[in-house]
Amino acid sequence: MSTLSLAPIAVRAAAPAEPPRPPTELGLTWRALTPDDAPALFELVSAVEEADALPFRRSLEEVVEMFEGDWKDHARDTLVGVDDAGVMRAYAQATTAPGDESLVRAFLLGGVHPAWRGRGVGRAVVAWLEGRGRQLLAESGKDVPGRLAAYLEDAAPVSARVYAHAGFAPVRYYSEMRRPLRDGVPAVPHVDGVRIVPWAPELDEAVRVAHNEAFADHWGSQPRSAEAWSHGRSMFAPSWSFVAVDxxxxxxxxxxxxxxxxxxxAVAGYPSGYTELLGVRRAWRGRGLGVALLTAAMHAYAADGMHYAELGVDTENPSGAHGLYASLGYEVFQGSTMWSIEL
Structure with a gap:
């Protein structure tokens, strides 16, 4: 749909004056989260992940990062439900990405302690998330298509049912892939005119700009601002990261x-290196740079004793990345789905 035919985002978002507060009869007291809540929130998040048998665990450092970013308003963007003993039993956070240009997005995240499921708490949390997400879209002032998005692990189908009940629909599918390293790694191929060098801080801004260009033709991708680019790096592994320089x-x-x-x-049963981002700018595509970067990373992972190389991929990636990874020995071992309301 052309943006010229769209009503203003403030109209399309249909934001409530206030997100619907979970009813008191659910038995929890609700308030906003603060950065000081990170340790207790980490305990709740861990309980949710364990109950859902998710194949990963968020670290305390990653939970702390949920509160980082000057664009976030914790008093309005977060909610936590505590029981009579003051223990956290449910949480919610709605966020945006400050660099969004042609699509404005609100990302919805939440969870309910397993002991408090089956009481309607999850539906109340999602209703609040949708309301706050609509507010964020309306307040963005960006009259472009809008999206309320929740990324749900396929291993936890209960979450999908709650979002489906709220009117969300599955619109994009993602695969996690892995490749064993202990049986050998291919040699890093030579690419004429290009050097593969270790990542360094002085290259990071140029890498951000390259990323925004490389992903411009990827579904749903939006430019990353400098602040958003540097956010969420508690798990970043510089010694396993590489840059291709002309x-x-x-x-x-x-x-x-x-x-x-x-x-x-410990959850997976093996150590691994994870490829967070891989991109090649259009002018350098078709020369094997993706393979060179992936194999360079594999060698770095293996040298540090990792048993697998892992990465995530959009199953409909226009660059054909899924096929590239499969040709290098990567195999799918789990998946996730983006559920959304498109506005």
Whole structure:
């Protein structure tokens, strides 16, 4: 749909004056979260992940990062339900991405302690999230298509049913893929005119700009602002990250950024290196740079004793990434789905 035919986002979002507060008969007292709540919230998040048998665990550092970012208003963007003993039993957070240009998004995140499920708490949390998400879209002032988005793990189908009941629909599917490293790793192929170098802080801004260009043709992708780009790096692994630099111009042609999620290893049963972002700018595509970056990372992972290389991929990625990963020995082992309301 052309943006010229769209009503203003403030109209399309149909934001409530206040998000619907969960009813008192649910047995919880509700308030906003603060950064000081991070340790207690971590305990709740861990209980939710364990109950859902998720194949990963968020670290305390990642929970702390939920409160970072000057664009967030914790008093309005968060909600927590505590029981009579003051223990957290449910939480919610709605956030935006400050760099959004052609699509404005509100990301919805929440969970309910397993002991408090089956009472309507989850539906109340999602109703609040939708209301606050609509407010965020309306307040953005960006008269472009809007999206309320929740990323749900396929391993926890109960969450999907709650969002479906609220009117959300599955619109995009993602696969987690892994490749064993202990049986050997391919040699890093040479690419004429391009060097694969270790990531360094002085390259980071150029990598951000390259990322915004490389992902411009990817479904749902929006530019990352400098602040958003540097946010959420508690698990960033610089020694496992690489940049492809053009010999002639010094430009960043491609990049691979990795994460080290040690808290996941006990759950998975093995240590792994995780490829967070991989991109090649359009002018350098078709020359094998993606393979060179991936194999460079595999060697770095293996050198540190990792048993697997892992990554996530949009199953309909226009660059054909899924096929590229499969050709290098990656196999799907779990998945997730983006549920949304499109506005």
């Amino acid at each position: 010999d002639a111009t010094g430009e960043v042609a491609g990049y691979l950024l990795s994460g080290r999620y040690e808290q996941d290893w």
